[in-house]
Amino acid sequence: MRSTIIPAVTVAICSPAIAAAQAPDARLKAIYDAEWAFRAREFAEIADAAPGEPSADDHLPSVTPAAWHRRLATWRDMLARVDAIPVASLGDEDRMNHAVFRTYLWEQVNNIEWRTYEAPFNSDSFFWAGLSPRRGYARAIDYRRYLGRMRDVPRYFDEQIANMGSGLKRGYSVPAPSLVGRDRTIEPFAAPGTANPFYAAFAAMPATIPAAEQAALRAEAERVIAGQVAPAYARLLSFMRTEYLPKTRRTIDAASLPDGRRFYQDRIREHTTLDLTPDQIHEIGLREVARIDADMQATMKETGFKGTFPAFLTFLRTDPRFYAKTPKELLSLSAYVVKKMDGKLKDNFGLLPRYRFTILPVPDEIAPIYTSGRGGLDSCLMNTYDLAQRPLYNIPALTLHECSPGHSFQAAVALEAPARPRFRQETYFSGYGEGWGLYTEYLGKELGIYEGPYEEFGRQTFEMWRAARLVVDTGIHAKGWSRQQAIDYFAAHTALAPLDIANEVDRYISWPGQALAYKLGELTIRRMRAKAERELGPRFDIRRFHDAVLGMGSVPLSTFEDEMNRFIAREKAAPAG
Structure with missing residues (x-):
């Protein structure tokens, strides 16, 4: 390959x-x-x-x-x-x-x-999405640059289509079972007019841009959408439906690709920055699943539920009390969790970044097939599509992971870290970054963020979700598991909604190895914290530990362990007090 x-x-x-x-x-x-x-x-x-x-x-x-x-x-x-x-x-x-x-x-x-560029998307991340910004710009020059990118969409899509065709010819493509319905995410962009998502940035322009210039930019946007953007998306949609989807591979495992076992090992190394084999990771996952399962059983008993564990999962998935009636209710709970964590930050972090993020719903055009949430420097997205599949008891853990002190907080710290080369501020390793996100879910338990056993069960089911990924990802890509086998494994061990489970399994099918980063990274961070607490004793300061973790920025996990060992040595050598 x-x-x-x-x-x-x-x-x-x-x-x-x-x-x-x-x-x-x-x-x-x-x-x-x-x-x-x-x-x-x-x-x-x-x-x-x-x-x-x-x-x-x-x-x-x-x-x-x-x-x-x-x-x-x-x-x-x-x-x-x-x-x-x-x-x-x-x-x-x-x-x-x-x-x-x-x-x-x-x-x-x-x-x-x-040649991974010959499959330039997966089940929830697409080269045709994200080209239009979530919010508008502050300056006219940035709108003009945006218009230039819009004019370039046809050329860009033609090159992507050619690459995808080359991938099809050699049997390298995104697996068909993970792509059902993904073509519909293209449809909103194929329509001319102001309803096209590319126009949204022009709808509310800042008053600092003169009215006449605003009008000219809007008029130009409509022309470019009608003349270049919408036709390019229409051609892409036709290619996907008539060429790509009918011909893409029906196998789901990386191992079935040419030299696939070595390909999967490289994907493990890329996403985890560790040299572990699929068998080693599978066994780690099985141990973690067994441990967390015992925790979940204990929490179920705390709720007073008298039935079996499968019956408890059915109760959680179907009782209306656990589901928001409006998108605003779900977003409001997420915002409340962020503010509750704000009150804990000063006691747990020495460096508090100034940069602020907002909480937004996942855009309508991708929400049906998008993950539950995703955080970044500017915004933290919460999925409000199909509220009957978005249990509120999961929102606190999800918010800590994606927003604060997870990814949005983490990105702000990296931005405001001591002067470093720009590449250090913008390089991201999943083992470190996603490991931190999962660690913050655990930190929320220590800090009293979760209210009652149901929210604690939500945290546990999220931890189980990440542990089960170790089993499922390696099961699919190295052990011959079917898509349904992976879905059934998640359904038996977590309280995730069926839509979430299906979307997540499709993500693992189309993105080999990425799902392994979360749990392996979190285990590394918790292991180093336990070592620091053990060796430093009463001199251990959680604020200094967290600042050391975040202060180094995103690094490979082997580098992270080396640097934390140096942190422990420095703390030991420092004068008491």
Whole structure:
């Protein structure tokens, strides 16, 4: 499944003779500075945009095979240069820079070698979604850049379609069982007029943009939507329905792909940043499922329920008391949990970021097949589609994970961390990031966020969900499990709603290895916390521990363990008090 790539011209960093004369930290900086500028050019971003400001340029990136081969040659060259730097001679910060940057380069090289760009989406993340912003812009120049990207949609889609066709020819595609109904997410974008999601950013423009300029921008947006955007989406929709979906593979496991077992092992390494085998991960999952199952049984008894565990799950899935009647009710509970956590932050974190996020519903066009929630720097999304499938007892744990002190809080801390190379602020490793998100759900229990046994059961069922992923993901991709077998496993062990279970299983089918990051990352963080508490005793300070975890930014889990061991050593050596 790997391709033979002809090297292209690489980015010039410095000659070998000059590089050899530089100090190791200077050599490293020269490489990652050059890569950041290269990345900005390749992916159509404004390289000098200030953190938090719109950075996309007035066009979309090229995704042709030639463009990917050019990137591959550059990243291979950089990886070789980075590997030639003696890590032992670097200081603490540059040692982390080296680990983060090298892992990033390996991921880029590995994905292009496997030609994963020939399947450029999965069951809930699409290249055709996210091109229109969730909110408008503050400046006219950013609207003009946005209009430029809108005009570029036809070219961008044509390149993606060509790549997908190449993938089909060699048997590499998103599995068909995970794509049922996903074509409908394209439909809203294929309509001209102001109802098209691309127009939403123009509906409420800031007063700082003169009225006449606003009117001109809106008129131009309607023309571009009608002339370029909607026709491009219509062609994509036709391709999906007449070509891609009928021909995409019917198998669901990574192992059935050419050289699939090695492909899956690389996906495990990418998403977890650990060198564990599928069998090892499967066994970890089985142990965790058994442990959490005992906790859930105990919590069920606390509620006073007298029936069996399956009957309790049926009760939770069907009793109206556990479900919101309106989207606002669900969003309000999420906002309440955030404010309740706000009152706990100062006692558990030394660094409190200034950057603020908002809570928004998942956009209508993707909500039916989207996950329950997803958090980021600017906003935390909560899915309000089909409220009968969104139990309120899950919302506290979901909010802690996605919003605060989970992903939105985590992203703000990374943004405001001590001065670091830009790539450190914007690199994300799932093992670290998702591990932190799941850890914050556990932290909520310690801090009294969960009210009553039902919300605690919601936390436990979310933890079970992540533990079951270890079993299900490896079951599907390495042990021959069917889609229904995976669904049945989740239904037997968690209180997740049927729609959530189906969507999640489809996500694991189409995104091998990603689901493994959460539990393996959380286990690593909790193991290092237990070690710090044990070795520091009364000198252990939860605020300093959390600041150390978040302060390093997103790093590979092996680097995380090394840095936390150094944190423990520094705390031991520090004067008492």
